[in-house]
Amino acid sequence: MVEYFTLEELPDRPMFRCERRNATLQVSACAGMWSEANGKAAPERLDRCKNCPLGAKHAGVGEISLSPLRGMSICARCHQGTTRLIRKHLCVSCYNREREFNLGRNAKGSAPVKHPPLHNIEIRYQAGEVLQRLAMPVVSSEELVVAALRDTSKQVTFAFSGKRPEMPQGELFV
Ligand SMILES: [Zn+2]
Numbered sequence: 001m002v003e004y005f006t007l008e009e010l011p012d013r014p015m016f017r018c019e020r021r022n023a024t025l026q027v028s029a030c031a032g033m034w035s036e037a038n039g040k041a042a043p044e045r046l047d048r049c050k051n052c053p054l055g056a057k058h059a060g061v062g063e064i065s066l067s068p069l070r071g072m073s074i075c076a077r078c079h080q081g082t083t084r085l086i087r088k089h090l091c092v093s094c095y096n097r098e099r100e101f102n103l104g105r106n107a108k109g110s111a112p113v114k115h116p117p118l119h120n121i122e123i124r125y126q127a128g129e130v131l132q133r134l135a136m137p138v139v140s141s142e143e144l145v146v147a148a149l150r151d152t153s154k155q156v157t158f159a160f161s162g163k164r165p166e167m168p169q170g171e172l173f174v
Pocket residue numbers: 075076077078079080090091092093094095
């Protein structure tokens with residue numbers, strides 16, 4: 001439970017003790033930091049505010065994703081952090097390997113042999129209350145799962161076909 005209090009000189013500014021930042025904060029300041037931490041070009045100093053459910057509540061945003069992958073600049077295929085995501089999805093290396101695979105030859109002119117085949121896979125998932133589909137040529141369904149967790153700001157629940165609309169995430173890989 002979070003306890004709110006006010007200072008005598010600031011009666012209209014509720015405050016609380018933030019465990020993550022180990023600081024006493026005004027609710028409005030917390031909301032602002034949460035919004036900045038979860039926005040574009042979030043500064044590193046606000047890392048601890050990212051994915052904070054209390055901050056989300058103060059900012060008036062419900063059902064947020066608490067996945068540690070959310071908003072990370074990682075390649076969904078090889079899971080490496082990268083400064084640049086091609087098609088907002090792959091690192092430069094994976095993108096180049098895929099290109100060579102599709103062309104049937106690498107930079108040396110020979111056929112790429114190590115690249116796994118690409119499959120057109122579709123996954124369905126719920127983002128908050130909304131059913132979403134994600135489909136693209138990938139090396140595995142795991143790649144789509146990582147992409148969905150990385151790119152969805154609402155809480156993600158994975159689902160399968162109509163017969164069994166919802167399954168725990170663990171079963172997806174069986
Ligand atoms: Zn990669």
